[in-house]
Amino acid sequence: MIPNTKHKPGFTLIEVLVAATIIALLTSIGVVSYQAANRQARDAKRKADLEQIRAALEMYKTDNAGNYPLGDCVNVNSLGLSSYLPSDVTPPKSGETYFYKASADRKNYCVSANLETTPVPASSCITDADRCGNNFGLKSP
Numbered sequence: 691m692i693p694n695t696k697h698k699p700g701f702t703l704i705e706v707l708v709a710a711t712i713i714a715l716l717t718s719i720g721v722v723s724y725q726a727a728n729r730q731a732r733d734a735k736r737k738a739d740l741e742q743i744r745a746a747l748e749m750y751k752t753d754n755a756g757n758y759p760l761g762d763c764v765n766v767n768s769l770g771l772s773s774y775l776p777s778d779v780t781p782p783k784s785g786e787t788y789f790y791k792a793s794a795d796r797k798n799y800c801v802s803a804n805l806e807t808t809p810v811p812a813s814s815c816i817t818d819a820d821r822c823g824n825n826f827g828l829k830s831p
Contacts, residue, residue: 729806732782736803739779739788740828743801746774747790748831757796758830763822766790766801789822802827 701709743766750771751758759769766779766788781788781803792799800815802824815827 733805733807735782736788736805736826739781740801740803740826742775742779743771743788743790744828744831746771747799747801749774758792758799759790760796761790761792761799763789763791789824791820791822798830800827800829 747758750769759771761769769790779788786804789802790799791802800820800822802815802821803826804824805826815821815829820829821827
């Protein structure tokens, strides 16, 4: 007698587990890539904001006898630069702050932020103290 070789429709448990594993792996790769892209986008906004603040500080200096505002690791929003900035400059995540620190003679400054990715040291302020504890800063030109 010939055994019944009729194929039953459906998937075996192994086939389902392999497919689920592949889907989970692809999903996790996508999520990690998406998060990395978001971090880079937020860092790009931080850098652009610091450049806007730098331009506003240069306009402030022109209007104030060649001096930058007083400040030792103060929130940039407390400097009164709103008339020099084209828009409200706020960090991309809540609870973050852009900091400003002026030299004693008010001829130099550093504005800083915390980047989520590796900072670019070439454009950073000179010391950690100048960056007010942040990992990235722009110094006066």
